[in-house]
Amino acid sequence: MKNRIVRWVAWAAAAVMVTLAIGALTGTPIEQTAHGAQHRAGGMRFIRIGDAPAGDDAPTAAADGSQVVVDNFSFTPATAAVPVGTTVTWTNHDDIPHNVVSPEQKFKSPVLDTDEKFSHTFEAAGTYKYYCSIHPRMTGQVVVR
Ligand code: CO
Numbered sequence: 001m002k003n004r005i006v007r008w009v010a011w012a013a014a015a016v017m018v019t020l021a022i023g024a025l026t027g028t029p030i031e032q033t034a035h036g037a038q039h040r041a042g043g044m045r046f047i048r049i050g051d052a053p054a055g056d057d058a059p060t061a062a063a064d065g066s067q068v069v070v071d072n073f074s075f076t077p078a079t080a081a082v083p084v085g086t087t088v089t090w091t092n093h094d095d096i097p098h099n100v101v102s103p104e105q106k107f108k109s110p111v112l113d114t115d116e117k118f119s120h121t122f123e124a125a126g127t128y129k130y131y132c133s134i135h136p137r138m139t140g141q142v143v144v145r
């Protein structure tokens with residue numbers, strides 16, 4: 001009986017070592033693998049470690065202000081700072097229709113269903129506030145420099 005336990009412990013230790021070795025070889029952090037499993041199991045939303053910007057030089061399409069995500073009744077980022085001439089694209093990731101409306105009538109999207117997009121190019125510097133006219137408490141702004 002004792003020998004069986006010893007063998008099982010040795011086997012478990014070997015399995016852990018193999019898992020760590022595979023993780024090291026593929027560059028997959030164990031933590032990320034765990035998050036992936038959690039994502040598949042629970043449908044929880046998360047940002048994978050691999051998607052995080054590595055530094056100032058990393059390509060960060062989502063962080064440059066040109067991409068605004070509409071989700072959970074909010075605009076992210078709420079303030080998008082972009083250079084003059086930038087085309088900003090809003091994508092509705094919510095299960096609810098939303099729109100993007102400038103109260104100063106600088107731009108107005110149609111009602112966006114899930115996964116639909118709207119883009120507007122900002123040719124002049126300024127602060128452009130906008131909101132969802134279906135849910136007016138949803139607000140955001142684009143700051144063009
Ligand atoms: Co809305």
